[in-house]
Amino acid sequence: MAEKTISITLRVWRQDGPQAEGRFASYHAKDIPADLSFLEMLDIVNAGLEKAGADPIAFEHDCREGICGSCGAVVNGHAHGPQRATTLCQLYMRHFNDGDVITIEPFRAKAFPLIKDLVVDRSAFDRIIQAGGYISVKTGTAPDAHAQLVPKPKAEQAMDAAACIGCGACVAACPNASASLFTAAKISQLCKLPQGDPERKRRVSAMIRQMDHEGFGSCSKHYECQAACPKEIKVANIATMNREFLRTLLPGE
Amino acid sequence: MLDGKIPSGPLAEKWTRHKFEMKLVSPANKPKFTVLVVGTGLAGASAAASLSELGYKVKVFCLQDSPRRAHSIAAQGGINAAKNYPNDGDSVHRLFYDTIKGGDFRAREANVHRLAEVSQNIIDHCVAQGVPFAREYSGYLENRSFGGAQVSRTFYARGQTGQQLLLGAYGALMKEVARKNVDLYPRREMLDLIVAEGRAAGIVCRNMISGALETHLGDAVVLATGGYGNVYFLSTNAMSSNVTASWRAYKRGALLANPCFTQIHPTCIPVHGPHQSKLTLMSESLRNDGRVWVPRKKGDSRAPHAIPDAERAYFLEERYPAFGNLVPRDVASRAAKRVCDDGLGIAGGNAVYLDFRDALARCGRAVIEERYGNLFQMYEQIVGANPYETPMMIFPAVHYAMGGLWVDYNLMSNLPGLYVLGEANFSDHGANRLGASALMQGLADGYFILPYTIGDFLAGSGKANVTPEDAPARDALRDTQARLDRLVGLRGKRTVDELHRELGLLLWEHCGMARNAAGLRQALQRIPELREEFWINVNVTGSQGTFNQVLERAGRVADFIDLAELMCLDALERNESCGAHFREEHQTGDNEALRDDEHCCHVAAWAYGGPGEAPVMEKEPLTFESVHLAQRSYK
Structure with a gap:
């Protein structure tokens, strides 16, 4: 059986650096096997550019299994492309048609300054976590793991929120470039667990303050973040974050 | 003859005795020492956070844009610990024995015993960090089985155990960065080791954005830079996983041990074509419920569900009745290779079935989905076939390096001041690593071993005092x-x-x-x-x-x-x-x-x-x- 192939045209955002002017460049990708991943298709285009002595398209990627959160670009207007619950590396060419024109842009947000082409600086996420996205337990101090029980539904909800890979698609998809879903996922994970309780109030205040400080916008409930999230993190986490924040304002709390 | 510096005394007492005999650095003196940690996977992040908590100054380097993206994140199935929560006969000695035997008796006995001893502390610590391990309805932790063991000692967080453990260690690291005791250098690639008068005292790295070379000096250097499986081009490793940091250290005099010991993991998605960039692992945990088979008859081109049981060769169960589908990885991989070499592979090629038909009939779809949902989804995205309906096709692929830089019992290389942790060292897995033991080793090294042993070196050797x-x-x-x-x-x-x-x-x-x-x-x-x-x-x-x-x-x-x-x-x-x-x-x-x-x-x-x-x-x-x-x- 002959392998199914398609030929496509790419419109790719090229920009040498944060200060340089950007533009779309067109590339033709011929006879791409449909079983290739989107990034393997870019590998082929880049190999062609390298052979011609041209500068290959810079894009981030690492595990290519959808878990490290390195990859990401806006494909035809969708962060990580049009497939639901999929990182860019797990998007396969079988979802495209022969003759398609595919537009590829970086994740755009004020808080994600561009580095080169499709590569952006997402270190703002690290600083949000630094503000309190952890439980402050020192190595060696923990009691036996069974000293504190966690009801299964709580553990499952915590795991649902903890599945975030920190890719930034939520920010790229949001009209306000808000990092609410990312921030809320961590707050939500930790406030569902008894171990996270002592730092609950300090954590939510500090993380929200840092998120605002980084220049991310506010949530105005477009829910685009949930639609773009490759790990299907729910906007209900944002409600949890808001509730946790309100708790800190209550008298006597 | 190389000396592994194994402490004297009975096996089960060596580590306890050694911890007491090692020299200490006083709390007032710890901030005078700077430790460079290269790599932020489980081993590097846990070491950097723990050393900083103790009071040492730490500089940490990674080539990713964030420490949270190190390749430990991709580990799926679980982490072993000798908790014996299921009351099924596990013990420190059994975990030790299974690991030594699994490694085909080519690991250092004392190291492996220590690993089994500290395994319990790891689970305690990670639970305290908020790692959402799987739980029973009672609220207690759940366990499953992995290859090479007849007890259930594997703790897990769905199919994302590595991710959750790494985010725990990353959180601890971020806590120390916020305390301004750790300086974080992301997007740096270590390109050389600085050795002064025989002692490791710094690194040269390239800033991957500006291209500038930087020199960083310290009193000890910790390499936690992972494995070299990508030497085969196709492997389950992340694209950036590489040997450069270890190789630079080797060229500066560090010994590299057992480099030919590389693990080929039995359950990976088969190669699809010449443009493939990497291979994807399907967790070993799937072998708890999935049954591995090929058609008995060469050239049997029927769809898998049309082949009756009598005409299927469940070759692992037939050959290894005691362990069945849960034999160690090297054994399972070779068995799969053998049936494919004999022409029994699916469609005559390099693939065998991993079939969940019986488990689905026994437990129902909801249970299987809860155990492996994300893995099934990943398989479907890549292959375009639904494993709830048709068996997965799998084949062995390069996965892990047991070999690595040589270290003594203290995790120090033959170069004084150079420590090597996690997959980057050679120490604990012998000639074959058991499933769910890499996460255990990385965290044991970083949380519970290096913080003790590095103090002994620094207390004895003092500051390195090297300038640029x-x-x-x-x-x-x-x-x-x-x-x-x-x-x-x-x-x-x-x-x-x-x-x-x-x-x-x-x-x-x-x-x-x-x-x-x-x-x-x-x-x-x-x-x-x-x-x-x-x-x-x-x-x-x-x-x-x-x-x-x-x-x-x-x-x-x-x-x-x-x-x-x-x-x-x-x-x-x-x-x-x-x-x-x-x-x-x-x-x-x-x-x-x-x-x-x-x-x-x-x-x-x-x-x-x-x-x-x-x-x-x-x-x-x-x-x-x-x-x-x-x-x-x-x-």
Whole structure:
């Protein structure tokens, strides 16, 4: 059986650096096997550019299994492309048609300054976590793991929120470039667990303050973040974050 | 003869006694020492956070944009610990014994025992960090089974255990960054080790955005830079996983041990074509419920569900009734290779079925979905077939490096002040690692071993007192610059990936799941030719002073070529089969690995011989006080 192939045209955002002017460049990708991943298709285009002595398209990627959160670009207007619950590396060419024109842009947000082409600086996420996205337990101090029980539904909800890979698609998809879903996922994970309780109030205040400080916008409930999230993190986490924040304002709390 | 510095005393008391006998650095003196930690996976992040909590100044480096993206994140199935929560007969001694046996008796007894001892602390600590492990309805932690064990001692967080453990360690690291006791340097690639008067005292790294070279100095250097499986081009490793940090240390005098011990994982998605960039693992945990089989009849082209049970060969269950589908990885991989070599692979190719039909009938879809949902989803995305309806197709793929930089019991290399943790060292897994033991080892090294042993060294040796103006620092910087100049000057006709792919195929063919002397000699002849081809005919576009992914890859591939040669040499020198190292000349009557304990019961640690010179092998004999060296049997 002959392998199914398609030929496509790419419109790719090229920009040498944060200060340089950007533009779309067109590339033709011929006879791409449909079983290739989107990034393997870019590998082929880049190999062609390298052979011609041209500068290959810079894009981030690492595990290519959808878990490290390195990859990401806006494909035809969708962060990580049009497939639901999929990182860019797990998007396969079988979802495209022969003759398609595919537009590829970086994740755009004020808080994600561009580095080169499709590569952006997402270190703002690290600083949000630094503000309190952890439980402050020192190595060696923990009691036996069974000293504190966690009801299964709580553990499952915590795991649902903890599945975030920190890719930034939520920010790229949001009209306000808000990092609410990312921030809320961590707050939500930790406030569902008894171990996270002592730092609950300090954590939510500090993380929200840092998120605002980084220049991310506010949530105005477009829910685009949930639609773009490759790990299907729910906007209900944002409600949890808001509730946790309100708790800190209550008298006597 | 190499000395592993194993403490005296009975096996079960060595670590406790050693912890007391080691020197301490007082709380007031700890902030005077700076420790450089390279790599932020489980081992690096846990070490950096724990050292900082103790009061040491820490500088931490990673080549990703964030420490949270290190490749530990991709570990799926779980982490072992001798908690014996299920009351099924587990103990520290059983975990120790399973691990030593799983490694085919080529690991250091004392290290493995210590690993089993601290395994329990790891689970306690991670639960306290908020790692959302799977739980029973009672609220207690749940366990499952992994290969090479007859007890259920594996803790897990769905199919994302590595991610959750790493985010725990990353959180601890971020806490210390916020406290301003850890300086974080992301997007830095270590390109050389600075050794002053025999002691590791710093690193040279490249800022991957600006291209600038930086010198960082400290009183100890910790390498937690992962494994080198990508030497085969196709592996389950992340694209950036590489050997460069270890290889630079090797060229500065650190010994590299057992480089030919590389694990081929049995359950990966088969290769689909020549443009494939990497292979994807399907967690070993799937073998709890999935049954591995091929059609009994050659050329049986019926759809899998149309083949009745009597015409299916459940070859692992038939050959190894005691362990069944949960035999260790090396055994399962070889069995899959054998049936495919015999022409029984799916459609005559390199694939076997991993079938959930019976488990789905027994437990129902909801239970299977809860256990493996994300893995099934990943399989469907990649292959375009639904494993709830049709069996998965799998084949072995390169996954993990048991070999690595040599370390003594204290995790220190033969270069004083250089510590090596996690997959980057060679110490605990012998010739084959058991499933769910990599996460255990990385976190044991970082949380519970290095924080003790590094104090003993610093208390005894004091500060390194090297400045950037001293000759060792200047020389390392100059050598790194010269190497980069040479790389960016290459304007040949072939891409870096083309040469890497060629190297990988060669190594897979001759130093993969099965090796023999003739093939290894052939590879040893071909690799120098590839090296020459690389340094003449590869094309490195762009310059050093920019964000340049081609240059990054070129440097790594150049080191992979050199490593491949050492792997083949090591495989040729080791005249026995053990664990993942299967020399076809040495097998039992029924094709199992045949060890030679009389001549090969040692660690082969290689020293760089200098430019153009052959490497020199040093041996560390392995002595076993508490286990009997037996022919491994899982039947």
